[in-house]
Structures are given as C-alpha cells and as structure tokens.
Amino acid sequence: MSKHHDELVEKSPRQSASGESGFSRRGFLRTTGATTSAIGTTALLTEDEAIAAQGAGMGPGAVPITLNINGKDQKLTVEPRVTLLDACRNNLDLTGAKRVCDRGTCGACTMIMNGKVVYACTVLAIDAQGKKIQTIEGLAAEGKYHPISQAFVNQDAQQCGYCTPGFVMASKGFLDRNPNPTEEQVLKGLGGNLCRCGTYMGVRKAVLEASKVMKGGKNA
C-alpha cells in the first residue's frame, strides 16, 4: 500500500503547459486539490532547459513533447514516465478515457493510435509522439453522436458507464478492421475490455447495430 501512497504525494506533472484557459471541472478539481495536498508541486523546467536536455537523452525531468491528438498537434511538457493516458487526462483535459486498472488489462483507457487500439495507460506519452492518436473526444463533432455511441445508447450497453468510452473506442478500432463482423468475431474482437457491471450482451448488440448503420462509410 505504501507504494501507492508514495505515488500520490510524488511530484506529478499535474500542471498543464498547454495554455489551458477558462473554467473546467478538471481545472476546478485540480485547483482545489492543490490547496489541500501536495499534488501539483512539480518543478517544471523552462522549455529552453528541457530542449537542451534532449541532446543527452531526455528527462528524468519534464520535457516538451508534441502529440497529435484528434488531428491537432498539442504541445505539452511532461516527464518521460508520464503515460499517454495521464498526459491526456491531466495535461490536456481529455478525460474521456478512464484510468481504471492502470495495468493494461481493463481497456477503460482505450485509444486508437495509428489506426490500432491501444491501452493508453501502457504507452508512454513521449513514445506516442509522431503518431496519430484518436480519443473518444474526437469521435464525433461536439453535440453529435457517432453511430457507435448512438448504438450503445439504443442497446442500453452501459450501466455505470465507466468502461463505456474504452468500449466505444475498442468497437471503433474493431469495426474499422472488421466492418461486417459476426457475433463471434465481436466477442473476440472486444476481448481486451472489461465491464464490471456485465453489460457485455448490450455491447455486443450495439457493435452489431453500429456495423449495419456504418455500412457504406456513412458517418464513419
């Protein structure tokens, strides 16, 4: 247990270097968190210092990196040990992907990297540079549902909803490669995602429904 407590008070790169502006739920939580605990004490290097450090290997302090997320280049400054998931959640306000097991097992953090589904908790952010990353936030235009998300709603494919963003992204990655799947293929294709509430039946139906709706590339 002590390890986990250590990690909580460890210097962690909570501050955003991306010029985040305005009010957000996460920003609010972060600010209040910072006043009551040791979170947010990272001594960030200036960008120049960080760039100078790259020549002789990078880190262990924070270094500037660029991630291409949902078609947009995002500059941020993180330590090499920061995962893609934590960088998205803590630095870029992309909190759709969830941190659940944090050990590459449950799939709640699923993102699509260069067209393939990955566990974002098990990819280093620094290692994700130069790759096209798609998160649940980039799936559909603001206020619109992607056919997969719509199918999840139609088929009642969630209960607590915590696994849902990961399942939707895993479904997207799966359908991109298997546009016309059988139920058996859906079963195997989503083998990397867990739902504690047991909504698998609904998820399976949703993926099959989405595959029909998306046929012909409509809205896909």
Place this chain on the structure above:
Amino acid sequence: MQAFEYASPSTLKEAIGMLSSKWGEVDVLAGGTDLLSLMKEYTHTPKKVVNIKGIKELGGITKSGAGLKIGATVTLDELVSNATIKSEYPSLLEAAMGVSSPQIRNMGTVGGDLCQRPRCWYFRQGFGILGQDKNGTSLVPKGENRFHALFPQAPAYYVNASSLAPALIALGAKVQVAGPNGNREVAVADLFVIPKSNSGRELSLAANEIVTSITVPSARGVKNATYEVRQKQALDWPITTASVALKMKGSTVSSASIILGHVGPTPVQAKAAESMLNGKSLTPDLAAEVGKAAAQGAQPLNGTAYKAQLVRTAVKRALLEALKQRA
C-alpha cells in the same frame, strides 16, 4: 513509477551503448506492455529506459528458403497478420492469438513476449523472482500457488510467462542476440534459465544484450499446433499450453516435439511423450496415451495438481489439431 531518463536511439549500436552491464539500471522498452506495469509496481526502477522501436533493423518479417526471420520488435498483431505465419505456422498463430486482447497484440512484441518477466504474484509484489522471505525461504510452496508450477525446479516455482516460447521451441527456433561483444545465437529453449538468486534473472541474456530477431526453420511438411487452456476466453494468461511439431514421413511421424508452457519455470520438453510417437501413425487413441505420458514426472505444489489433467488434455488436443492438417 520512478522517474527515469528516456532515450530512443535509431541504431542498434547506439542502443547497446546505452545499456548497463548491471541488471536493473537500464531497461529496454519495446511494446511496454509488461515493462510499464513492472515500473508502476516499483518491481523495476530503472534509471534509464531505452526505447528500441525506432531501430529499423529490429522490425519486419522476412521469408527465405530456410524459414522465417522475425524482428524482435514485430508486434503480435503483425505476426498474426503475416501470410506465411497463417499458412505454415498454425502453432505460432494460435499461440499469438491466445494473447486475446487486441490492445496487447497491437503493442506487445515478439521479443517482449520472450523477455517478459514471470507473472508470479510473489515476484510482482516485491518478494523477488524466487518469492523468498528475509531468510531465503520461498513463500510459494506453502502459499497461494494455484497458478504456479506443475514441474517446479526448486528453488524456482514460478512459471515461464511466454505465450510464443513453447511453439517456437517445438519448431526449433533460435534467438539472435546483440551485445557489446558482437552478435550470438541461442536456441529459444536455452534463453530461459533458473535464476541464481532471488535478485537474479530468468534469461540467459546479459544485462547489456538485446534480442534482435527470432529465426524459425521452415515448417513445410511439419504438422504443428498449439492448444492453450485459459480460465477466461478473453484477456487472460494461459494456465497450461501444449505446442507440438511433427515431422512426417508419409502418414507416420518421423520425429515429434512436444513442449509444455506455463507449467514450469522454463518451457518443459515432454521427452517420454515425444518418443512414443516416433515411427507411429498418429491416432486419437495414441494422442490420448501421449497426453498421459506428458504429465508423468509432475511434482505438483499443493495448488497445482489440477494442471496434470490440463497437460494431458492440452497435449492430446494439440496432437489432434495437428492431425487435421495436410502439412
């Protein structure tokens, strides 16, 4: 995770120069599916992490008359998408598909599958590779050991974690290794050793060596199959695996290789079972007898006796699967 320095060299020479001759100081990062978890648990606390995915010569699958050369950083997804693997190496295909999470197959590499650390929960919780207490007594035999060895080699009770190793060994594959003193080659079977101490390693690699590729001899005329038993059909580690490779002479077996996975600290060669097949024509009855022989000599821990039956069944089913092939 402890903070570390990160490097992503583009040549093998550079990468080897960045490694340390002492284990624990520098870790090699490929897919990261095991390493990141080890670092998050503080089981590994490297000062430096060297990403080898940027080294071009470590990637790609090439076919020659002699067989297949698989780069160490080839992902399991690339492996199972390869036409030759699909047509000629069903045992490797099945073994890789046994890693039943697309996310893991998309990131995890062939070299990483071989070099991953054991899943033993004593090791993962910080009791060392042999799971010992302060007095050097292993906690495993008297503890929770239902996923541990059926064929332990004291003081090692953990099981080898590799999904591909049994199939690779059965097919006679070799591993190419590069280090500061040049390149060398070892049989996949000889990659795995019993650690000398609780802080030792279960690989015959030096800390500053990198697995660069795996060569698998041509499997033309070799019937080969893998049967894996898991608790869940979705993402889960295998409990017992059997991989078989049968060289055929007409309808009779001229030589057989039967390798068991996840029942010992190294993959286990079932020699007595192999010899029963020589010169014989494989039938379902014989497959069942061979399966029984494969479980002989087991020394189960108090929680692993059930694996003997899994071995019998896995070997039988792998043989029957191979029997179906035309080869």
